[in-house]
Amino acid sequence: MRRPGVTAAGAAGRSGAVGARGRIDKRQAILDAAFAVFAREGYSQASIDLIAGEAGVAKPTIYNHFENKESLFRHAMTATADRASVKTIAAVGRLSADVADVRLAFVDVGRALLACYCADDSWALRRLLYAEITRFPDLFDLLGASGPEQVSELFADRLARLTLAGRLQLSDPVEAAEQFLALLTGPVAGRSALGTRPFDQAQQRRTAEAATSTFLRAFAAAPTDAATQR
Amino acid sequence: MRRPGVTAAGAAGRSGAVGARGRIDKRQAILDAAFAVFAREGYSQASIDLIAGEAGVAKPTIYNHFENKESLFRHAMTATADRASVKTIAAVGRLSADVADVRLAFVDVGRALLACYCADDSWALRRLLYAEITRFPDLFDLLGASGPEQVSELFADRLARLTLAGRLQLSDPVEAAEQFLALLTGPVAGRSALGTRPFDQAQQRRTAEAATSTFLRAFAAAPTDAATQR
Amino acid sequence: MRRPGVTAAGAAGRSGAVGARGRIDKRQAILDAAFAVFAREGYSQASIDLIAGEAGVAKPTIYNHFENKESLFRHAMTATADRASVKTIAAVGRLSADVADVRLAFVDVGRALLACYCADDSWALRRLLYAEITRFPDLFDLLGASGPEQVSELFADRLARLTLAGRLQLSDPVEAAEQFLALLTGPVAGRSALGTRPFDQAQQRRTAEAATSTFLRAFAAAPTDAATQR
Amino acid sequence: MRRPGVTAAGAAGRSGAVGARGRIDKRQAILDAAFAVFAREGYSQASIDLIAGEAGVAKPTIYNHFENKESLFRHAMTATADRASVKTIAAVGRLSADVADVRLAFVDVGRALLACYCADDSWALRRLLYAEITRFPDLFDLLGASGPEQVSELFADRLARLTLAGRLQLSDPVEAAEQFLALLTGPVAGRSALGTRPFDQAQQRRTAEAATSTFLRAFAAAPTDAATQR
């Protein structure tokens, strides 16, 4: 009757070798299964039964680890959000201040950011956030603090340094960062049907290039202006 | 025991006199209440009981008008989406080709579009779309066809005409339209916490100005370049 | 699958001839079944499932008639208590002021009161009251107001009139009423094991006689004193 | 995480130092906590978790000491009943055969008995007995054998001796004992709302006096009759 958590992404590998009645990382298996089910069914429709089945544990085990469905939801969301954040932050790090070709650098970081933005978990997270923001008004800050906000700030830092280095010409780095991210991600939502239709790497590359072009047409320092023409 | 639909926004006035011919707009009262409840509770959590109560009708009456909950949801969504679309399309119309000051024109249309984007129903619609896109994969096209897509196309038309008129300098109007809308709406989501925190008119104006500035820095025809500097 | 409410005392007779899907007195059937089950299982252990089964209705039907388990309990208790009260009050009425033989009159009313006190429902009610008084502190007043308290007062009235008529000699009728009822019912609890073991009519008669004897030894007016000797 | 059983009345002091020999009175701590929780919540609603928490032990420890919930309940009940019985029996002992003032003696023993009867544990015990008599039909004999029955018999013995000594005039000491106890305790239930509302010492004294008055009016030997008039 026990099904190892093959469905939940990360659960299978570790709970595979559980002997008689494993208890090693049931908590993680539950979190993984929970996010998978929440993402698939939405908060209300996701049943603890389903999550338990997918995690390969009994229903009350979930209640031994988490207070209730709401708490489980919060934990599953933040756990996934944290995982996503570190990747996104790493992507921002690709934009160094002393770069040979600014355009290439922006396309590169744009592609890296888009890859994070388009990841399945990332879309699932965003859909759930939209879906449950009214039921969990604190969720926005809970996930945003360590996520998008931080990313935006870090990116603004890089833009400021590029400006000081004479590679860009802009006055408000925070606003510019927001705008670059908007140019990058804005068109994706529509084209990928909120992440439910494939948006392949080629499309991502093209979107990154388009965002970069427009951004640099607006903000590249004068001498390199010509280079940023499409 | 019957409560006239005072809660659902537009329902009260008309369903007041149920006696004579009051049954013609029960359907509308149901749709209004349905959207209000769906927006507040989400699809799964919204109960037909609640909708019936808020619409001031009995539960079976809803089933006389709509096949089932799913059908009611689709109808409520499309009805609201249609209402929103006509406003948005009207907003696009404000950008005419023969305009004295390009910058002012973009700020103006940007503000009008943002007002549509930030309307309560608009955010509710967007949140529900995000929330239920996996359960109703066709919903995206159902709402998008007459909504955002059309808007984007219409806006691209105007950009093309402005380009022909020598006011803008761009090669791909569709992409440019997408990008302007991205610059316009992108920063709003974060700042308004997905529409759950106030985003007042002053902020909307500032966002429209920022989007316009960047857009025109990138795409304004040469002679007006100086004017778009911040 | 539908079982007519054969178990709950009064339900069987009426819901017998229910046609396709009866709805005549489901409410009463539910109340009867509820009291029967609560009496048998106690509040916590009594499940709505059991009550529904015993009433011959579906579970949600119960929730259509009563808010929740607690409300159902209160209604079932008060309904039964009311039924019991009218009988007890009628019993008190047997003690008229102008009576030939005081002793016979007291034995008579004593037997009538004991019959009420020893009825199955009466004991069930008392056990449930004891059992749930901490969970439902208001239950005591809810049931007592129309029940025992009223009985005690009515009985005190009769004692007062008998005193005025020169048949009794007592100063505090309320206290005397309490004491007669105590003499009457006090020994029953122990002997009938709180109503769970038979306490037949002969025993009831003997108890009524003993209570009467002692009561009249204490309170009979002087001349009849000899007659009350056992 | 372990909380010493500070909540259960008598458990705190001893289970403080669990280290050395603390396990000898874990059993007692469990029994105390069990009775406290059963009294507060009722049998069904009392959870082993709650008892374990209140006793400051882990759940399985309870199962090491007691077979199951039912067995724990029986043990907790008898333990408390035994404690109550010795006090009540001691109270009866206050009624000696060679007493100066019969009235004072009865008031004295009446007050002592009432104090036992009104103790918190005593009421809790009685409520639980009423509550669970149908689920545990043997409970009545289990608790009664060493309790009320014995008390009644002992009291009857004293009444017999007082009769032989010419202080009382009664024919059936057992019945008289029952009746005195009925006069004593009967009025209390109603006035104290089954022990849930305060019934202070003054009220206890008055009740004992009233019971004594009536009892002696009925059974005092002739010469002292006058003295027992109120």
Next chain:
DNA sequence: GATGAATGAGGTTTCATTCAT
């Protein structure tokens, strides 16, 4: 067309109890 009453299925949560340590 509109409604009051009814229901099968399923949701979250709790509980007594048991392994393995």
Next chain:
DNA sequence: AATGAATGAAACCTCATTCAT
């Protein structure tokens, strides 16, 4: 002897949906 972790069973309650009026 004592415990942390796990579980099958079952409880209360809700919901979408349907009859019969």
